[in-house]
Amino acid sequence: MTTFNKLLDMKGRLCLITGASGSIGSVLSETMSELGADLIIVDKDLGKLNKLKKTLEKKWENNIYSYECDIEYETERKKLFRKINAKFSNLNCLVNNAAFIGSSKLKGWNEPLEKQSLETWRRAFEVNLTAAFHFCQLFFPLLKISKGSNIINISSIYGEYAPDWSIYENTSINNPAAYSVSKAGLNHLTKYLASYFAPNVRVNTISPGGMKRNQDKQFVKKYKNKTLLKRMSKEDDLRGALAYLATDLSEYVTGQNLRVDGGWGI
Ligand SMILES: NC(=O)c1ccc[n+]([C@@H]2O[C@H](COP(=O)([O-])OP(=O)(O)OC[C@H]3O[C@@H](n4cnc5c(N)ncnc54)[C@H](O)[C@@H]3O)[C@@H](O)[C@H]2O)c1
Incomplete structure:
Protein backbone atom coordinates (compact mmCIF):
# COMPACT_ATOMS: atom_id res chain seq x y z
CA MET A 1 0.00 0.00 0.00
CA THR A 2 1.31 3.47 -0.84
CA THR A 3 1.72 5.74 2.17
CA PHE A 4 -0.19 9.02 2.43
CA ASN A 5 3.15 10.85 2.53
CA LYS A 6 4.07 9.41 -0.86
CA LEU A 7 0.62 10.02 -2.37
CA LEU A 8 0.72 13.68 -1.33
CA ASP A 9 4.32 14.29 -2.38
CA MET A 10 4.57 16.84 -5.21
CA LYS A 11 8.40 17.08 -5.17
CA GLY A 12 9.76 17.18 -8.72
CA ARG A 13 6.35 18.13 -10.08
CA LEU A 14 5.49 21.48 -11.67
CA CYS A 15 2.17 23.25 -11.24
CA LEU A 16 0.89 26.29 -13.18
CA ILE A 17 -1.67 28.48 -11.38
CA THR A 18 -3.47 31.39 -13.08
CA GLY A 19 -4.74 34.31 -11.01
CA ALA A 20 -2.04 33.23 -8.53
CA SER A 21 -1.69 36.52 -6.71
CA GLY A 22 -5.42 36.83 -5.95
CA SER A 23 -7.01 35.91 -2.62
CA ILE A 24 -7.69 32.28 -3.48
CA GLY A 25 -4.78 31.95 -5.94
CA SER A 26 -2.20 32.83 -3.29
CA VAL A 27 -3.60 30.19 -0.91
CA LEU A 28 -3.59 27.61 -3.72
CA SER A 29 0.02 28.59 -4.49
CA GLU A 30 1.00 28.21 -0.85
CA THR A 31 -0.72 24.81 -0.65
CA MET A 32 1.12 23.46 -3.69
CA SER A 33 4.40 24.87 -2.34
CA GLU A 34 3.89 23.13 1.00
CA LEU A 35 3.30 19.86 -0.86
CA GLY A 36 6.71 20.33 -2.48
CA ALA A 37 5.71 21.34 -6.02
CA ASP A 38 7.60 23.86 -8.11
CA LEU A 39 5.29 26.55 -9.39
CA ILE A 40 4.61 28.70 -12.41
CA ILE A 41 2.53 31.58 -11.11
CA VAL A 42 0.62 33.72 -13.61
CA ASP A 43 -1.31 36.95 -13.13
CA LYS A 44 -1.62 40.49 -14.48
CA ASP A 45 0.71 42.25 -12.04
CA LEU A 46 4.35 41.08 -11.95
CA GLY A 47 5.07 43.10 -8.79
CA LYS A 48 2.46 41.20 -6.77
CA LEU A 49 3.58 37.88 -8.26
CA ASN A 50 7.21 38.48 -7.35
CA LYS A 51 6.23 39.37 -3.79
CA LEU A 52 4.37 36.08 -3.51
CA LYS A 53 7.28 34.20 -5.12
CA LYS A 54 9.73 35.65 -2.59
CA THR A 55 7.54 34.80 0.41
CA LEU A 56 6.80 31.25 -0.70
CA GLU A 57 10.33 30.35 -1.84
CA LYS A 58 11.72 31.53 1.47
CA LYS A 59 9.16 29.54 3.43
CA TRP A 60 9.00 26.31 1.40
CA GLU A 61 12.30 26.28 -0.53
CA ASN A 62 10.66 25.31 -3.83
CA ASN A 63 11.31 26.92 -7.24
CA ILE A 64 8.79 29.49 -8.36
CA TYR A 65 8.65 31.14 -11.79
CA SER A 66 6.43 34.19 -12.20
CA TYR A 67 4.91 35.31 -15.50
CA GLU A 68 2.87 38.41 -16.16
CA CYS A 69 0.08 37.67 -18.63
CA ASP A 70 -3.31 39.19 -19.29
CA ILE A 71 -5.16 35.99 -20.10
CA GLU A 72 -8.02 37.89 -21.70
CA TYR A 73 -5.94 38.12 -24.89
CA GLU A 74 -5.26 35.15 -27.16
CA THR A 75 -1.90 36.60 -28.25
CA GLU A 76 -0.79 36.95 -24.60
CA ARG A 77 -1.84 33.38 -23.85
CA LYS A 78 0.10 32.06 -26.83
CA LYS A 79 3.13 34.14 -25.85
CA LEU A 80 3.03 32.69 -22.32
CA PHE A 81 2.72 29.17 -23.70
CA ARG A 82 5.73 29.64 -26.01
CA LYS A 83 7.89 30.86 -23.10
CA ILE A 84 6.88 27.98 -20.82
CA ASN A 85 7.14 25.35 -23.52
CA GLU A 119 -19.15 43.85 -23.87
CA THR A 120 -18.60 42.75 -20.26
CA TRP A 121 -20.45 39.47 -20.88
CA ARG A 122 -18.02 38.74 -23.74
CA ARG A 123 -14.97 39.75 -21.70
CA ALA A 124 -16.05 37.55 -18.78
CA PHE A 125 -16.46 34.58 -21.09
CA GLU A 126 -13.01 35.20 -22.53
CA VAL A 127 -11.33 35.27 -19.10
CA ASN A 128 -13.45 32.76 -17.16
CA LEU A 129 -14.01 30.15 -19.86
CA THR A 130 -12.20 30.67 -23.18
CA ALA A 131 -8.81 31.23 -21.53
CA ALA A 132 -9.23 28.03 -19.50
CA PHE A 133 -10.15 26.08 -22.66
CA HIS A 134 -7.21 27.60 -24.53
CA PHE A 135 -4.68 26.81 -21.77
CA CYS A 136 -5.94 23.21 -21.54
CA GLN A 137 -5.53 22.89 -25.31
CA LEU A 138 -2.08 24.52 -25.39
CA PHE A 139 -0.62 22.68 -22.40
CA PHE A 140 -2.10 19.22 -23.09
CA PRO A 141 0.99 17.91 -24.95
CA LEU A 142 3.19 18.87 -21.99
CA LEU A 143 0.73 17.50 -19.43
CA LYS A 144 0.36 14.29 -21.42
CA ILE A 145 4.03 13.37 -21.04
CA SER A 146 4.22 14.30 -17.33
CA LYS A 147 3.72 12.12 -14.27
CA GLY A 148 0.39 12.18 -12.41
CA SER A 149 -0.79 15.06 -14.56
CA ASN A 150 -4.10 16.77 -14.04
CA ILE A 151 -6.09 19.95 -14.61
CA ILE A 152 -8.21 21.67 -11.95
CA ASN A 153 -10.77 24.27 -12.97
CA ILE A 154 -11.87 26.65 -10.22
CA SER A 155 -15.58 27.18 -10.72
CA SER A 156 -18.25 28.34 -8.27
CA ILE A 157 -21.50 27.16 -6.72
CA TYR A 158 -23.12 29.52 -9.25
CA GLY A 159 -21.92 27.28 -12.07
CA GLU A 160 -24.55 24.85 -10.80
CA TYR A 161 -27.12 26.82 -8.82
CA ALA A 162 -29.20 29.86 -9.74
CA PRO A 163 -28.77 32.87 -7.43
CA ASP A 164 -31.23 33.31 -4.57
CA TRP A 165 -32.03 37.01 -5.04
CA SER A 166 -33.38 37.37 -1.51
CA ILE A 167 -29.83 37.41 -0.11
CA TYR A 168 -28.91 40.42 -2.27
CA GLU A 169 -31.91 42.58 -1.25
CA ASN A 170 -30.90 46.08 -0.03
CA THR A 171 -27.19 45.45 -0.70
CA SER A 172 -24.85 46.73 -3.41
CA ILE A 173 -23.81 43.15 -4.16
CA ASN A 174 -24.96 41.52 -7.38
CA ASN A 175 -24.48 38.32 -9.31
CA PRO A 176 -23.82 38.91 -13.01
CA ALA A 177 -25.31 36.39 -15.43
CA ALA A 178 -21.99 36.06 -17.26
CA TYR A 179 -20.32 34.92 -14.03
CA SER A 180 -22.73 32.03 -13.43
CA VAL A 181 -23.05 31.04 -17.06
CA SER A 182 -19.30 31.09 -17.74
CA LYS A 183 -18.78 28.92 -14.64
CA ALA A 184 -21.49 26.51 -15.83
CA GLY A 185 -19.52 26.28 -19.08
CA LEU A 186 -16.34 25.59 -17.11
CA ASN A 187 -18.09 22.74 -15.26
CA HIS A 188 -18.96 21.10 -18.55
CA LEU A 189 -15.52 21.82 -20.01
CA THR A 190 -14.13 19.71 -17.15
CA LYS A 191 -16.32 16.76 -18.12
CA TYR A 192 -15.63 17.12 -21.85
CA LEU A 193 -11.87 17.30 -21.33
CA ALA A 194 -11.83 14.53 -18.72
CA SER A 195 -13.32 12.33 -21.40
CA TYR A 196 -11.11 13.61 -24.24
CA PHE A 197 -7.79 13.65 -22.34
CA ALA A 198 -8.30 10.25 -20.68
CA PRO A 199 -6.40 8.20 -19.74
CA ASN A 200 -3.44 10.61 -19.85
CA VAL A 201 -4.62 13.66 -17.94
CA ARG A 202 -7.23 13.85 -15.20
CA VAL A 203 -9.53 16.89 -15.21
CA ASN A 204 -11.63 18.01 -12.22
CA THR A 205 -13.49 21.04 -10.91
CA ILE A 206 -13.49 22.66 -7.48
CA SER A 207 -16.63 24.72 -6.81
CA PRO A 208 -16.11 27.04 -3.84
CA GLY A 209 -18.93 28.74 -1.99
CA GLY A 210 -18.90 32.49 -1.32
CA MET A 211 -15.83 33.81 0.53
CA LYS A 212 -16.38 36.09 3.52
CA ARG A 213 -14.96 39.48 2.51
CA ASN A 214 -16.43 42.49 4.27
CA GLN A 215 -19.85 42.00 2.73
CA ASP A 216 -22.93 43.71 4.08
CA LYS A 217 -23.97 42.19 7.45
CA GLN A 218 -27.47 41.31 6.28
CA PHE A 219 -26.04 39.55 3.23
CA VAL A 220 -23.67 37.50 5.40
CA LYS A 221 -26.46 36.55 7.79
CA LYS A 222 -28.77 35.40 4.99
CA TYR A 223 -25.94 33.62 3.19
CA LYS A 224 -24.88 31.72 6.33
CA ASN A 225 -28.44 30.55 6.88
CA LYS A 226 -28.49 28.97 3.46
CA THR A 227 -25.50 26.75 4.27
CA LEU A 228 -25.62 23.62 6.40
CA LEU A 229 -22.40 24.59 8.19
CA LYS A 230 -23.74 28.10 8.96
CA ARG A 231 -20.86 30.19 7.70
CA MET A 232 -19.36 31.70 4.58
CA SER A 233 -16.18 30.19 3.19
CA LYS A 234 -12.60 31.16 3.87
CA GLU A 235 -9.75 30.64 1.42
CA ASP A 236 -8.16 27.95 3.62
CA ASP A 237 -11.24 25.76 3.13
CA LEU A 238 -9.96 25.00 -0.39
CA ARG A 239 -6.57 23.61 0.64
CA GLY A 240 -7.77 20.06 1.27
CA ALA A 241 -9.71 19.90 -1.99
CA LEU A 242 -6.69 21.10 -3.95
CA ALA A 243 -4.32 18.70 -2.18
CA TYR A 244 -6.69 15.82 -2.93
CA LEU A 245 -7.30 16.59 -6.60
CA ALA A 246 -3.78 17.74 -7.55
CA THR A 247 -1.91 14.77 -6.05
CA ASP A 248 -1.90 11.01 -6.50
CA LEU A 249 -4.41 10.77 -3.64
CA SER A 250 -7.04 11.12 -6.37
CA GLU A 251 -5.30 9.17 -9.14
CA TYR A 252 -8.55 7.30 -9.98
CA VAL A 253 -10.72 10.45 -9.95
CA THR A 254 -11.56 12.41 -13.10
CA GLY A 255 -14.47 14.46 -14.46
CA GLN A 256 -15.70 15.37 -10.96
CA ASN A 257 -16.93 18.59 -9.43
CA LEU A 258 -15.88 18.86 -5.78
CA ARG A 259 -18.11 21.43 -4.06
CA VAL A 260 -16.50 23.15 -1.10
CA ASP A 261 -19.53 25.14 -0.07
CA GLY A 262 -20.47 24.31 3.53
CA GLY A 263 -23.44 22.36 2.23
CA TRP A 264 -25.01 25.18 0.17
CA GLY A 265 -25.90 22.87 -2.65
CA ILE A 266 -27.12 19.40 -1.77
N1 LIG B 1 -14.49 35.02 -4.02
C1 LIG B 1 -15.46 34.11 -3.95
O1 LIG B 1 -16.40 34.20 -3.14
C2 LIG B 1 -15.44 32.93 -4.90
C3 LIG B 1 -16.43 31.97 -4.77
C4 LIG B 1 -16.45 30.90 -5.65
C5 LIG B 1 -15.49 30.80 -6.62
N2 LIG B 1 -14.52 31.74 -6.73
C6 LIG B 1 -13.54 31.58 -7.82
O2 LIG B 1 -12.23 31.54 -7.28
C7 LIG B 1 -11.31 32.07 -8.24
C8 LIG B 1 -10.43 33.12 -7.57
O3 LIG B 1 -11.24 34.15 -7.07
P1 LIG B 1 -10.77 35.17 -5.93
O4 LIG B 1 -11.90 35.32 -5.01
O5 LIG B 1 -9.43 34.79 -5.42
O6 LIG B 1 -10.67 36.51 -6.78
P2 LIG B 1 -9.49 37.57 -6.84
O7 LIG B 1 -10.03 38.72 -7.63
O8 LIG B 1 -8.92 37.82 -5.49
O9 LIG B 1 -8.42 36.80 -7.70
C9 LIG B 1 -8.56 36.59 -9.08
C10 LIG B 1 -7.19 36.76 -9.69
O10 LIG B 1 -7.33 36.57 -11.12
C11 LIG B 1 -6.57 37.56 -11.75
N3 LIG B 1 -7.10 37.85 -13.07
C12 LIG B 1 -8.33 38.34 -13.37
N4 LIG B 1 -8.39 38.60 -14.69
C13 LIG B 1 -7.19 38.25 -15.22
C14 LIG B 1 -6.64 38.32 -16.51
N5 LIG B 1 -7.32 38.81 -17.54
N6 LIG B 1 -5.37 37.89 -16.69
C15 LIG B 1 -4.64 37.40 -15.64
N7 LIG B 1 -5.10 37.34 -14.39
C16 LIG B 1 -6.37 37.77 -14.19
C17 LIG B 1 -6.69 38.80 -10.87
O11 LIG B 1 -5.64 39.72 -11.13
C18 LIG B 1 -6.63 38.19 -9.47
O12 LIG B 1 -5.33 38.13 -8.95
C19 LIG B 1 -12.16 32.60 -9.39
O13 LIG B 1 -12.20 31.65 -10.41
C20 LIG B 1 -13.52 32.77 -8.76
O14 LIG B 1 -14.56 32.70 -9.70
C21 LIG B 1 -14.47 32.81 -5.88
Missing part, protein backbone atom coordinates in the same frame (compact mmCIF):
# COMPACT_ATOMS: atom_id res chain seq x y z
CA ALA A 86 10.67 26.50 -24.35
CA LYS A 87 11.81 26.41 -20.72
CA PHE A 88 10.16 23.35 -19.17
CA SER A 89 9.97 19.73 -20.22
CA ASN A 90 7.13 18.77 -17.90
CA LEU A 91 3.93 20.19 -16.45
CA ASN A 92 2.12 18.07 -13.91
CA CYS A 93 -0.77 20.28 -12.88
CA LEU A 94 -2.66 23.22 -14.41
CA VAL A 95 -5.00 25.21 -12.17
CA ASN A 96 -7.35 27.55 -14.07
CA ASN A 97 -8.21 29.95 -11.27
CA ALA A 98 -8.13 33.49 -12.74
CA ALA A 99 -11.55 35.03 -13.30
CA PHE A 100 -13.64 38.13 -13.23
CA ILE A 101 -15.47 37.68 -9.93
CA GLY A 102 -18.66 39.23 -8.55
CA SER A 103 -16.82 42.19 -7.05
CA SER A 104 -14.61 42.91 -10.10
CA LYS A 105 -14.82 46.58 -11.06
CA LEU A 106 -16.11 46.46 -14.62
CA LYS A 107 -18.62 48.62 -16.48
CA GLY A 108 -21.93 46.82 -16.93
CA TRP A 109 -20.98 43.97 -14.59
CA ASN A 110 -22.09 44.35 -10.97
CA GLU A 111 -25.52 45.60 -12.11
CA PRO A 112 -29.11 44.40 -12.40
CA LEU A 113 -29.57 42.20 -15.47
CA GLU A 114 -31.04 45.03 -17.57
CA LYS A 115 -27.80 46.97 -17.21
CA GLN A 116 -25.30 44.14 -17.70
CA SER A 117 -23.41 44.98 -20.88
CA LEU A 118 -22.72 42.65 -23.78
Whole structure:
Protein backbone atom coordinates (compact mmCIF):
# COMPACT_ATOMS: atom_id res chain seq x y z
CA MET A 1 0.00 0.00 0.00
CA THR A 2 1.31 3.47 -0.84
CA THR A 3 1.72 5.74 2.17
CA PHE A 4 -0.19 9.02 2.43
CA ASN A 5 3.15 10.85 2.53
CA LYS A 6 4.07 9.41 -0.86
CA LEU A 7 0.62 10.02 -2.37
CA LEU A 8 0.72 13.68 -1.33
CA ASP A 9 4.32 14.29 -2.38
CA MET A 10 4.57 16.84 -5.21
CA LYS A 11 8.40 17.08 -5.17
CA GLY A 12 9.76 17.18 -8.72
CA ARG A 13 6.35 18.13 -10.08
CA LEU A 14 5.49 21.48 -11.67
CA CYS A 15 2.17 23.25 -11.24
CA LEU A 16 0.89 26.29 -13.18
CA ILE A 17 -1.67 28.48 -11.38
CA THR A 18 -3.47 31.39 -13.08
CA GLY A 19 -4.74 34.31 -11.01
CA ALA A 20 -2.04 33.23 -8.53
CA SER A 21 -1.69 36.52 -6.71
CA GLY A 22 -5.42 36.83 -5.95
CA SER A 23 -7.01 35.91 -2.62
CA ILE A 24 -7.69 32.28 -3.48
CA GLY A 25 -4.78 31.95 -5.94
CA SER A 26 -2.20 32.83 -3.29
CA VAL A 27 -3.60 30.19 -0.91
CA LEU A 28 -3.59 27.61 -3.72
CA SER A 29 0.02 28.59 -4.49
CA GLU A 30 1.00 28.21 -0.85
CA THR A 31 -0.72 24.81 -0.65
CA MET A 32 1.12 23.46 -3.69
CA SER A 33 4.40 24.87 -2.34
CA GLU A 34 3.89 23.13 1.00
CA LEU A 35 3.30 19.86 -0.86
CA GLY A 36 6.71 20.33 -2.48
CA ALA A 37 5.71 21.34 -6.02
CA ASP A 38 7.60 23.86 -8.11
CA LEU A 39 5.29 26.55 -9.39
CA ILE A 40 4.61 28.70 -12.41
CA ILE A 41 2.53 31.58 -11.11
CA VAL A 42 0.62 33.72 -13.61
CA ASP A 43 -1.31 36.95 -13.13
CA LYS A 44 -1.62 40.49 -14.48
CA ASP A 45 0.71 42.25 -12.04
CA LEU A 46 4.35 41.08 -11.95
CA GLY A 47 5.07 43.10 -8.79
CA LYS A 48 2.46 41.20 -6.77
CA LEU A 49 3.58 37.88 -8.26
CA ASN A 50 7.21 38.48 -7.35
CA LYS A 51 6.23 39.37 -3.79
CA LEU A 52 4.37 36.08 -3.51
CA LYS A 53 7.28 34.20 -5.12
CA LYS A 54 9.73 35.65 -2.59
CA THR A 55 7.54 34.80 0.41
CA LEU A 56 6.80 31.25 -0.70
CA GLU A 57 10.33 30.35 -1.84
CA LYS A 58 11.72 31.53 1.47
CA LYS A 59 9.16 29.54 3.43
CA TRP A 60 9.00 26.31 1.40
CA GLU A 61 12.30 26.28 -0.53
CA ASN A 62 10.66 25.31 -3.83
CA ASN A 63 11.31 26.92 -7.24
CA ILE A 64 8.79 29.49 -8.36
CA TYR A 65 8.65 31.14 -11.79
CA SER A 66 6.43 34.19 -12.20
CA TYR A 67 4.91 35.31 -15.50
CA GLU A 68 2.87 38.41 -16.16
CA CYS A 69 0.08 37.67 -18.63
CA ASP A 70 -3.31 39.19 -19.29
CA ILE A 71 -5.16 35.99 -20.10
CA GLU A 72 -8.02 37.89 -21.70
CA TYR A 73 -5.94 38.12 -24.89
CA GLU A 74 -5.26 35.15 -27.16
CA THR A 75 -1.90 36.60 -28.25
CA GLU A 76 -0.79 36.95 -24.60
CA ARG A 77 -1.84 33.38 -23.85
CA LYS A 78 0.10 32.06 -26.83
CA LYS A 79 3.13 34.14 -25.85
CA LEU A 80 3.03 32.69 -22.32
CA PHE A 81 2.72 29.17 -23.70
CA ARG A 82 5.73 29.64 -26.01
CA LYS A 83 7.89 30.86 -23.10
CA ILE A 84 6.88 27.98 -20.82
CA ASN A 85 7.14 25.35 -23.52
CA ALA A 86 10.67 26.50 -24.35
CA LYS A 87 11.81 26.41 -20.72
CA PHE A 88 10.16 23.35 -19.17
CA SER A 89 9.97 19.73 -20.22
CA ASN A 90 7.13 18.77 -17.90
CA LEU A 91 3.93 20.19 -16.45
CA ASN A 92 2.12 18.07 -13.91
CA CYS A 93 -0.77 20.28 -12.88
CA LEU A 94 -2.66 23.22 -14.41
CA VAL A 95 -5.00 25.21 -12.17
CA ASN A 96 -7.35 27.55 -14.07
CA ASN A 97 -8.21 29.95 -11.27
CA ALA A 98 -8.13 33.49 -12.74
CA ALA A 99 -11.55 35.03 -13.30
CA PHE A 100 -13.64 38.13 -13.23
CA ILE A 101 -15.47 37.68 -9.93
CA GLY A 102 -18.66 39.23 -8.55
CA SER A 103 -16.82 42.19 -7.05
CA SER A 104 -14.61 42.91 -10.10
CA LYS A 105 -14.82 46.58 -11.06
CA LEU A 106 -16.11 46.46 -14.62
CA LYS A 107 -18.62 48.62 -16.48
CA GLY A 108 -21.93 46.82 -16.93
CA TRP A 109 -20.98 43.97 -14.59
CA ASN A 110 -22.09 44.35 -10.97
CA GLU A 111 -25.52 45.60 -12.11
CA PRO A 112 -29.11 44.40 -12.40
CA LEU A 113 -29.57 42.20 -15.47
CA GLU A 114 -31.04 45.03 -17.57
CA LYS A 115 -27.80 46.97 -17.21
CA GLN A 116 -25.30 44.14 -17.70
CA SER A 117 -23.41 44.98 -20.88
CA LEU A 118 -22.72 42.65 -23.78
CA GLU A 119 -19.15 43.85 -23.87
CA THR A 120 -18.60 42.75 -20.26
CA TRP A 121 -20.45 39.47 -20.88
CA ARG A 122 -18.02 38.74 -23.74
CA ARG A 123 -14.97 39.75 -21.70
CA ALA A 124 -16.05 37.55 -18.78
CA PHE A 125 -16.46 34.58 -21.09
CA GLU A 126 -13.01 35.20 -22.53
CA VAL A 127 -11.33 35.27 -19.10
CA ASN A 128 -13.45 32.76 -17.16
CA LEU A 129 -14.01 30.15 -19.86
CA THR A 130 -12.20 30.67 -23.18
CA ALA A 131 -8.81 31.23 -21.53
CA ALA A 132 -9.23 28.03 -19.50
CA PHE A 133 -10.15 26.08 -22.66
CA HIS A 134 -7.21 27.60 -24.53
CA PHE A 135 -4.68 26.81 -21.77
CA CYS A 136 -5.94 23.21 -21.54
CA GLN A 137 -5.53 22.89 -25.31
CA LEU A 138 -2.08 24.52 -25.39
CA PHE A 139 -0.62 22.68 -22.40
CA PHE A 140 -2.10 19.22 -23.09
CA PRO A 141 0.99 17.91 -24.95
CA LEU A 142 3.19 18.87 -21.99
CA LEU A 143 0.73 17.50 -19.43
CA LYS A 144 0.36 14.29 -21.42
CA ILE A 145 4.03 13.37 -21.04
CA SER A 146 4.22 14.30 -17.33
CA LYS A 147 3.72 12.12 -14.27
CA GLY A 148 0.39 12.18 -12.41
CA SER A 149 -0.79 15.06 -14.56
CA ASN A 150 -4.10 16.77 -14.04
CA ILE A 151 -6.09 19.95 -14.61
CA ILE A 152 -8.21 21.67 -11.95
CA ASN A 153 -10.77 24.27 -12.97
CA ILE A 154 -11.87 26.65 -10.22
CA SER A 155 -15.58 27.18 -10.72
CA SER A 156 -18.25 28.34 -8.27
CA ILE A 157 -21.50 27.16 -6.72
CA TYR A 158 -23.12 29.52 -9.25
CA GLY A 159 -21.92 27.28 -12.07
CA GLU A 160 -24.55 24.85 -10.80
CA TYR A 161 -27.12 26.82 -8.82
CA ALA A 162 -29.20 29.86 -9.74
CA PRO A 163 -28.77 32.87 -7.43
CA ASP A 164 -31.23 33.31 -4.57
CA TRP A 165 -32.03 37.01 -5.04
CA SER A 166 -33.38 37.37 -1.51
CA ILE A 167 -29.83 37.41 -0.11
CA TYR A 168 -28.91 40.42 -2.27
CA GLU A 169 -31.91 42.58 -1.25
CA ASN A 170 -30.90 46.08 -0.03
CA THR A 171 -27.19 45.45 -0.70
CA SER A 172 -24.85 46.73 -3.41
CA ILE A 173 -23.81 43.15 -4.16
CA ASN A 174 -24.96 41.52 -7.38
CA ASN A 175 -24.48 38.32 -9.31
CA PRO A 176 -23.82 38.91 -13.01
CA ALA A 177 -25.31 36.39 -15.43
CA ALA A 178 -21.99 36.06 -17.26
CA TYR A 179 -20.32 34.92 -14.03
CA SER A 180 -22.73 32.03 -13.43
CA VAL A 181 -23.05 31.04 -17.06
CA SER A 182 -19.30 31.09 -17.74
CA LYS A 183 -18.78 28.92 -14.64
CA ALA A 184 -21.49 26.51 -15.83
CA GLY A 185 -19.52 26.28 -19.08
CA LEU A 186 -16.34 25.59 -17.11
CA ASN A 187 -18.09 22.74 -15.26
CA HIS A 188 -18.96 21.10 -18.55
CA LEU A 189 -15.52 21.82 -20.01
CA THR A 190 -14.13 19.71 -17.15
CA LYS A 191 -16.32 16.76 -18.12
CA TYR A 192 -15.63 17.12 -21.85
CA LEU A 193 -11.87 17.30 -21.33
CA ALA A 194 -11.83 14.53 -18.72
CA SER A 195 -13.32 12.33 -21.40
CA TYR A 196 -11.11 13.61 -24.24
CA PHE A 197 -7.79 13.65 -22.34
CA ALA A 198 -8.30 10.25 -20.68
CA PRO A 199 -6.40 8.20 -19.74
CA ASN A 200 -3.44 10.61 -19.85
CA VAL A 201 -4.62 13.66 -17.94
CA ARG A 202 -7.23 13.85 -15.20
CA VAL A 203 -9.53 16.89 -15.21
CA ASN A 204 -11.63 18.01 -12.22
CA THR A 205 -13.49 21.04 -10.91
CA ILE A 206 -13.49 22.66 -7.48
CA SER A 207 -16.63 24.72 -6.81
CA PRO A 208 -16.11 27.04 -3.84
CA GLY A 209 -18.93 28.74 -1.99
CA GLY A 210 -18.90 32.49 -1.32
CA MET A 211 -15.83 33.81 0.53
CA LYS A 212 -16.38 36.09 3.52
CA ARG A 213 -14.96 39.48 2.51
CA ASN A 214 -16.43 42.49 4.27
CA GLN A 215 -19.85 42.00 2.73
CA ASP A 216 -22.93 43.71 4.08
CA LYS A 217 -23.97 42.19 7.45
CA GLN A 218 -27.47 41.31 6.28
CA PHE A 219 -26.04 39.55 3.23
CA VAL A 220 -23.67 37.50 5.40
CA LYS A 221 -26.46 36.55 7.79
CA LYS A 222 -28.77 35.40 4.99
CA TYR A 223 -25.94 33.62 3.19
CA LYS A 224 -24.88 31.72 6.33
CA ASN A 225 -28.44 30.55 6.88
CA LYS A 226 -28.49 28.97 3.46
CA THR A 227 -25.50 26.75 4.27
CA LEU A 228 -25.62 23.62 6.40
CA LEU A 229 -22.40 24.59 8.19
CA LYS A 230 -23.74 28.10 8.96
CA ARG A 231 -20.86 30.19 7.70
CA MET A 232 -19.36 31.70 4.58
CA SER A 233 -16.18 30.19 3.19
CA LYS A 234 -12.60 31.16 3.87
CA GLU A 235 -9.75 30.64 1.42
CA ASP A 236 -8.16 27.95 3.62
CA ASP A 237 -11.24 25.76 3.13
CA LEU A 238 -9.96 25.00 -0.39
CA ARG A 239 -6.57 23.61 0.64
CA GLY A 240 -7.77 20.06 1.27
CA ALA A 241 -9.71 19.90 -1.99
CA LEU A 242 -6.69 21.10 -3.95
CA ALA A 243 -4.32 18.70 -2.18
CA TYR A 244 -6.69 15.82 -2.93
CA LEU A 245 -7.30 16.59 -6.60
CA ALA A 246 -3.78 17.74 -7.55
CA THR A 247 -1.91 14.77 -6.05
CA ASP A 248 -1.90 11.01 -6.50
CA LEU A 249 -4.41 10.77 -3.64
CA SER A 250 -7.04 11.12 -6.37
CA GLU A 251 -5.30 9.17 -9.14
CA TYR A 252 -8.55 7.30 -9.98
CA VAL A 253 -10.72 10.45 -9.95
CA THR A 254 -11.56 12.41 -13.10
CA GLY A 255 -14.47 14.46 -14.46
CA GLN A 256 -15.70 15.37 -10.96
CA ASN A 257 -16.93 18.59 -9.43
CA LEU A 258 -15.88 18.86 -5.78
CA ARG A 259 -18.11 21.43 -4.06
CA VAL A 260 -16.50 23.15 -1.10
CA ASP A 261 -19.53 25.14 -0.07
CA GLY A 262 -20.47 24.31 3.53
CA GLY A 263 -23.44 22.36 2.23
CA TRP A 264 -25.01 25.18 0.17
CA GLY A 265 -25.90 22.87 -2.65
CA ILE A 266 -27.12 19.40 -1.77
N1 LIG B 1 -14.49 35.02 -4.02
C1 LIG B 1 -15.46 34.11 -3.95
O1 LIG B 1 -16.40 34.20 -3.14
C2 LIG B 1 -15.44 32.93 -4.90
C3 LIG B 1 -16.43 31.97 -4.77
C4 LIG B 1 -16.45 30.90 -5.65
C5 LIG B 1 -15.49 30.80 -6.62
N2 LIG B 1 -14.52 31.74 -6.73
C6 LIG B 1 -13.54 31.58 -7.82
O2 LIG B 1 -12.23 31.54 -7.28
C7 LIG B 1 -11.31 32.07 -8.24
C8 LIG B 1 -10.43 33.12 -7.57
O3 LIG B 1 -11.24 34.15 -7.07
P1 LIG B 1 -10.77 35.17 -5.93
O4 LIG B 1 -11.90 35.32 -5.01
O5 LIG B 1 -9.43 34.79 -5.42
O6 LIG B 1 -10.67 36.51 -6.78
P2 LIG B 1 -9.49 37.57 -6.84
O7 LIG B 1 -10.03 38.72 -7.63
O8 LIG B 1 -8.92 37.82 -5.49
O9 LIG B 1 -8.42 36.80 -7.70
C9 LIG B 1 -8.56 36.59 -9.08
C10 LIG B 1 -7.19 36.76 -9.69
O10 LIG B 1 -7.33 36.57 -11.12
C11 LIG B 1 -6.57 37.56 -11.75
N3 LIG B 1 -7.10 37.85 -13.07
C12 LIG B 1 -8.33 38.34 -13.37
N4 LIG B 1 -8.39 38.60 -14.69
C13 LIG B 1 -7.19 38.25 -15.22
C14 LIG B 1 -6.64 38.32 -16.51
N5 LIG B 1 -7.32 38.81 -17.54
N6 LIG B 1 -5.37 37.89 -16.69
C15 LIG B 1 -4.64 37.40 -15.64
N7 LIG B 1 -5.10 37.34 -14.39
C16 LIG B 1 -6.37 37.77 -14.19
C17 LIG B 1 -6.69 38.80 -10.87
O11 LIG B 1 -5.64 39.72 -11.13
C18 LIG B 1 -6.63 38.19 -9.47
O12 LIG B 1 -5.33 38.13 -8.95
C19 LIG B 1 -12.16 32.60 -9.39
O13 LIG B 1 -12.20 31.65 -10.41
C20 LIG B 1 -13.52 32.77 -8.76
O14 LIG B 1 -14.56 32.70 -9.70
C21 LIG B 1 -14.47 32.81 -5.88
